[in-house]
Amino acid sequence: MRFKSTGVLPGFGLSMGFTLTYLSLIVLLPLAALILKTTTLTWPQFVDEVTSPRVMASYRLTFGASLIAAVINSIFGAVVAWILVRYDFYGKRVVDALVDLPFALPTAVAGITLTAIYAPNGSIGKLFKPLGISIAYTPLGVTLALIFIGLPFVVRTLQPVLESLDPEIEKAALSLGASRWYTVTRVVLPSLIPAWITGFSLSFARAVGEYGSVVFISGNMPMKTEITPLLIITKLEQYDYAGATAIGVVMLFISFTLLLAINWVQDKAGQHRVIH
Amino acid sequence: MTKETLIVSLKGENATDPVRALTEPRWVRWSLIGVGVLFVALFLVMPLVEVFGSALDKGLEYYLNAVTDPMALSAIKLTLISAFFSVVLNTVFGVASAWAITKFNFWGKNLLITLIDIPFSVSPVIAGLIYVLLFGLQGLWGKWFIDHNMHIIFAVPGIVLATIFVTFPFVSRELIPLMQEQGSDEEEAALVLGATGWQIFWKITLPNIQWGLLYGVILCNARAMGEFGAVSVVSGHIRGLTNTLPLHVEILYNEYNFTAAFAVASLLTFLAVVTLIAKALVGARYEKEKEVLPSSLESEPTL
Numbered sequence: 001m002r003f004k005s006t007g008v009l010p011g012f013g014l015s016m017g018f019t020l021t022y023l024s025l026i027v028l029l030p031l032a033a034l035i036l037k038t039t040t041l042t043w044p045q046f047v048d049e050v051t052s053p054r055v056m057a058s059y060r061l062t063f064g065a066s067l068i069a070a071v072i073n074s075i076f077g078a079v080v081a082w083i084l085v086r087y088d089f090y091g092k093r094v095v096d097a098l099v100d101l102p103f104a105l106p107t108a109v110a111g112i113t114l115t116a117i118y119a120p121n122g123s124i125g126k127l128f129k130p131l132g133i134s135i136a137y138t139p140l141g142v143t144l145a146l147i148f149i150g151l152p153f154v155v156r157t158l159q160p161v162l163e164s165l166d167p168e169i170e171k172a173a174l175s176l177g178a179s180r181w182y183t184v185t186r187v188v189l190p191s192l193i194p195a196w197i198t199g200f201s202l203s204f205a206r207a208v209g210e211y212g213s214v215v216f217i218s219g220n221m222p223m224k225t226e227i228t229p230l231l232i233i234t235k236l237e238q239y240d241y242a243g244a245t246a247i248g249v250v251m252l253f254i255s256f257t258l259l260l261a262i263n264w265v266q267d268k269a270g271q272h273r274v275i276h
Numbered sequence: 277m278t279k280e281t282l283i284v285s286l287k288g289e290n291a292t293d294p295v296r297a298l299t300e301p302r303w304v305r306w307s308l309i310g311v312g313v314l315f316v317a318l319f320l321v322m323p324l325v326e327v328f329g330s331a332l333d334k335g336l337e338y339y340l341n342a343v344t345d346p347m348a349l350s351a352i353k354l355t356l357i358s359a360f361f362s363v364v365l366n367t368v369f370g371v372a373s374a375w376a377i378t379k380f381n382f383w384g385k386n387l388l389i390t391l392i393d394i395p396f397s398v399s400p401v402i403a404g405l406i407y408v409l410l411f412g413l414q415g416l417w418g419k420w421f422i423d424h425n426m427h428i429i430f431a432v433p434g435i436v437l438a439t440i441f442v443t444f445p446f447v448s449r450e451l452i453p454l455m456q457e458q459g460s461d462e463e464e465a466a467l468v469l470g471a472t473g474w475q476i477f478w479k480i481t482l483p484n485i486q487w488g489l490l491y492g493v494i495l496c497n498a499r500a501m502g503e504f505g506a507v508s509v510v511s512g513h514i515r516g517l518t519n520t521l522p523l524h525v526e527i528l529y530n531e532y533n534f535t536a537a538f539a540v541a542s543l544l545t546f547l548a549v550v551t552l553i554a555k556a557l558v559g560a561r562y563e564k565e566k567e568v569l570p571s572s573l574e575s576e577p578t579l
Contacts, residue, residue, distance in 0.1 A: 007380035009463055010473035015376040019388075022369050026441055027394055030406035033416050037409050076315045083312040087305055095313060097556045098320045103495070104548035104555075105323070106502025108522040109541040112529050113323040116330060123326070148319050170298055180300060209399025211505035212522070216529065229401040233509060236405065241414055248402050259397040263390065
């Protein structure tokens with residue numbers, strides 16, 4: 001098996017050489033350093049670090065809130081994608097452009113802004129205060145920030161798939177006597193499932209690693225509203241490099257698992273489309 | 277579907293009116309639009325309004341003072357520096373990697389594409405952490421660099437590195453599918469006609485991918501200027517030296533100087549809005565570029 005098999009154009013050595021060097025220096029070597037650093041811990045030490053009660057509490061918050069946010073985004077993101085592709089309404093182009101705001105708005109700005117809105121004296125927070133519900137500085141606030149940050153993923157993965165659906169299929173369903181409800185739930189929505197899963201996973205993966213938009217609204221109380229990425233920073237500030245690294249490796253492992261899962265779903269979906 | 281429901285749906289008004297039957301009843305359409313727009317308004321429009329509202333809370337003069345404060349200006353400068361390096365280096369990388377991946381076949385191509393995507397799936401905090409572990413005082417190479425009087429962590433190079441990491445795949449990710457779609461026919465034709473590699477790149481490939489490239493650069497720049505988590509880990513928060521704009525926002529906010537924090541944040545929000553507009557404008561041309569037919573053939577006048 002030769003490294004280079006085909007291609008007549010020049011520049012393979014130069015472009016591949018630069019690509020591999022740059023990739024190794026910026027991404028691969030530093031990540032290897034992270035793994036290497038973990039080996040300074042023995043296995044029991046590593047397990048202790050990543051399963052201490054404070055760390056476990058942060059996993060529960062991070063993964064729980066990320067999961068809820070991803071579910072909510074999957075529902076409302078689908079509605080937004082649907083109305084952008086299927087319906088015409090005034091201001092549609094503005095809504096379409098706004099969907100990318102969480103990508104474009106720096107996370108720190110999102111963080112302080114959401115905190116200001118949902119704090120007890122904020123424009124939405126004060127509506128809930130008489131009901132005895134606080135949003136900022138609780139897991140609820142964390143979830144809201146994660147909804148904000150994950151919204152574009154679901155919309156932007158569903159949108160192109162919805163656009164590319166063949167209208168003939170829906171006409172066929174209609175001519176075979178299916179009601180509109182039946183067509184949508186049994187014909188249209190099932191063909192969206194791979195993209196839906198991808199959007200959900202991307203939104204979830206982003207939420208798990210998110211720091212900037214959460215750290216202001218969460219209040220950062222240990223055991224209660226402390227997210228896992230913050231815990232890494234806290235340990236670094238206490239010069240507990242090994243502890244920070246151990247938690248980092250766990251998060252890295254989870255990110256890679258999600259990345260592989262997303263790639264797998266997309267591959268499956270690709271094959272699915274070829275067969276039909 | 278049971279026989280009964282089939283008959284019911286055949287008798288229903290939907291089945292008799294094919295146009296209406298291909299969309300939902302009016303009340304469903306309006307409800308969905310209402311829910312979608314309300315969700316966007318609540319989660320996306322409201323924060324935008326809040327930023328500018330809070331920024332101007334104490335009047336225009338206070339606002340101008342906050343954004344022209346020497347610390348704010350030095351933060352702006354550092355943000356521009358790190359965005360400049362990220363955009364330039366990642367653009368060169370994006371073009372090189374897309375050329376290698378789309379113009380040649382080689383073993384491990386899919387693995388390479390996955391590796392390029394890694395920075396997107398890694399938490400920004402970890403992006404910062406890995407450089408601390410390499411170049412920090414206790415780091416793998418940290419002692420050597422510090423002995424040679426090169427400060428990377430808690431200094432500008434660390435901030436630039438962390439920013440490069442988080443924006444690493446942006447250009448590459450746009451160019452790989454685009455160049456894959458366009459194929460190599462034009463480049464191969466040029467080669468046969470005697471063009472050199474660089475001539476092919478500048479005269480054939482670059483004009484074909486210009487909008488996709490610009491699109492990637494816009495996204496890369498926006499993220500580079502706004503990055504917070506990764507930069508926060510490596511910066512050390514030294515005022516006037518290692519503070520980028522997002523970090524400056526954090527410091528002002530943590531000092532309960534809310535109006536000034538929002539004033540500086542409004543600069544970043546303005547940048548985000550410009551990014552969205554640029555993205556929408558460039559995105560339309562980029563879509564055309566994605567069509568397989570080369571634009572040069574399309575625009576040729578018909579005689």
